[in-house]
Amino acid sequence: MPLHFSTKAGTLVTLQESLVSARIAALLSFTVKDWQLGGQACLRDVQGQVGAGPWIVRSSCLREDSAQGSCAGAFLSVPGVDEAGLVSAVEQVIASYGEAHPADEVLIQPMLNNVVRAGVAFSHDPNTCAPYRLVNWSQGSDTASVTGGMGGRLWQQAANSKVPPPPDIAPVITLLEELLGLFDGTPVDCEFAVTREAGDDVLWLLQARQLILSAPAQSPATQAARLDSIQRKVARGMQPHPFLMGQRTVYGVMPDWNPAEIIGIRPKPLALSLYRDLVTDSIWAYQRHNYGYRNLRSFPLMPHFFGLPYIDVRLSFNSFIPADLDEGLAGRLVDYYIDRLLAEPTLHDKVEFEIVFSCYTLDLSQRLERLASAGFLEHELEAISTSLRKLTNRIVHPKDGLWRADANKLDMLSARREELLASNADPLERIYWLLEDAKRYGTLPFAGLARAGFVAVQMLRSLVTVGVFSEADYDGFMAGVSTVSGQLARDRATLDKTTFLARYGHLRPGTYDILSPRYDEAPELYFDWTQRPAVPEPAKPFSLTLPQMRAIVKQLEEHGLQPDPVGLLDFLQAGIELRELAKFHFTRNLSDALALIVEVGAQHGIGREELAYCDISVFKELHVAAVDPKDVLLRSIEQGKARYEETLKISLPPVITRPEDVWSFEWPETAPNFITQKQVTAPVAGSDDRERLAGAIVCIPNADPGFDWLFAYPIAGLITAWGGANSHMAIRAGELGLPAVIGAGEVLYRRWSTAQRLHVNCSGRWVEILS
Known part of the structure; x- marks a missing residue:
């Protein structure tokens, strides 16, 4: 017969005779009614039933651990109680119930000694409702640090995972499996502690309750089939590729074009397909090749695993190799980059600053010492340095820098958008051309200007490293940069509502998310129009001292870089500012296209909540083909909803270093x-x-x-x-x-x-x- 959950105390009593994988400390419980009728009688045999103190007096309220909710942490527990403080502790716990029910309970147990770790464990992930075993624990004697929100380590594994958990928590996984068996598969949430006795670890169950999920739990078999598919995909991707340098790859949510930052961990199908179309399927590689790096055209940068987007890091690292670098050296460099990321996965959102050598900087020789330590020879370091210098000079050249041509394309984008929107083109045609122009005159130059922006920031940091600038100089330079966003704050303080929204109304949190209202669609959501903010103080323009000017002249000459100090600072400022300006311009095309998609949906009785599940390719098809628009849209939405249901059931690490990581x-x-x-x-x-x-x-x-x-x-x-x-x-x-x-x-x-x-x-x- 399966067991059933009851109160905190009742469940522990039920488990005392059944549980094999963990111990349950001796306990004494009584109801509020019993206490009110005769408190001293309730405590008469505490030492006989529970043992000598100190004790912990714990809540066991009927409103806790119910099928409707856990009320975790809502009521008081008093640790370290001696005999003199026992009555007061019980009164405090009952008082924490508010209007106590006569059947509410109080639970008394001995304090555990020599606790070495403690935490909480779930049989299912509350976010995905999938059968992921989650163990959140911390080392040390504090049994409440994790439940109190102080963090700790977090292990996650699928129900049918064959990958062994860390030895410290393997017994906790066994405990979860036993509890699932005892309660007939009902999702469970428990608290545990581990004590050290005679050199051995002893696992204690402190609490077990039903885990309340927002949707029916997914079956382990369904989860296993899905994860097996992802594992096979990852394993294939990690094989050597005839057209790529590097023996293997890593997948991450933050390197390079960082999907986690731009579209989120679980984007809806429309947002995912838009980002792929505008950036990661091809545009990213075209522009990187244009800037002098290896040709990775036709390689999609961002695979997804049932809708969870990741960057193929080997592709990214290949694309940062100068095109003229020897292939053998290039291959070793990619392998070095990947090995470095595997050794320090916390760098996955800093690969360009901490791992990759993607441009020439004034401190490059110091940075290349890491390669020397990894076995690269002096002539190889010189070859890398020469290639990066040549590539960087093409970008930062004071007259012919590649970024200048990209900046000019932004004006073309604006002019074409105005012409298109003023024409009598129908909404589908406008959507098509807004997005095509967004690629050719928007994200393509943006990719170039973003590259220039990275070079600018790295060059700026190197001025600090070589001692020309201080950290305060760096902050002062950045504070003197004038971006579109800075202008937005100034304009909000000075422009009337209509003029402000005409300029900035296309912006929305979640740039690719059709469900996120534009500023001009919900102005009251974002701004308080009843009062005007103070005009921000203008940034102090950054200026070089004469010694800094001389030092920069010397550095540029020594390193063979082309701009003079003024030209260098102009590039640094332009690189940072134009990156933001390019984003501002291409997102207007994207935002206008999303508004038109809403308009097309409305013509067929389809709301934006439904449209978020369709694929952007549908609108291209509707533009070029004579088909039933509503039927095509509804079929795409149906497929997108089915896929997104699967997306919501999957949880993966931010960095996948081996196929087994998916489990x-x-x-x-x-x-x-x-x-x-x-x-x-x-x-x-x-x-x-x-x-x-x-x-x-x-x-x-x-x-x-x-x-x-x-x-x-x-x-x-x-x-x-x-x-x-x-x-x-x-x-x-x-x-x-x-x-x-x-x-x-x-x-x-x-x-x-x-x-x-x-x-x-x-x-x-x-x-x-x-x-």
């Missing part, structure tokens, strides 16, 4: 990017809590330019889950001198965004939870 992995704590040298202490707010934004550290999921509306509020700091050191929000925070943590990663972001108050120290590179 079992530990969630990594990433190394966030800290912007500015400032620090701030402030309350935490989400972007949707507009009333609390002023003076708050605001948490947003990604570094998307559509969140620029936040800067119309006097926020104190910024934290994003995803985003790189050179992402839009990193540039924006540097421009504003705003302390920011960009790309915290899922584990740290979850911890910090749920806190009430934080201290962020950017120069010290740490964040402290204050409450």
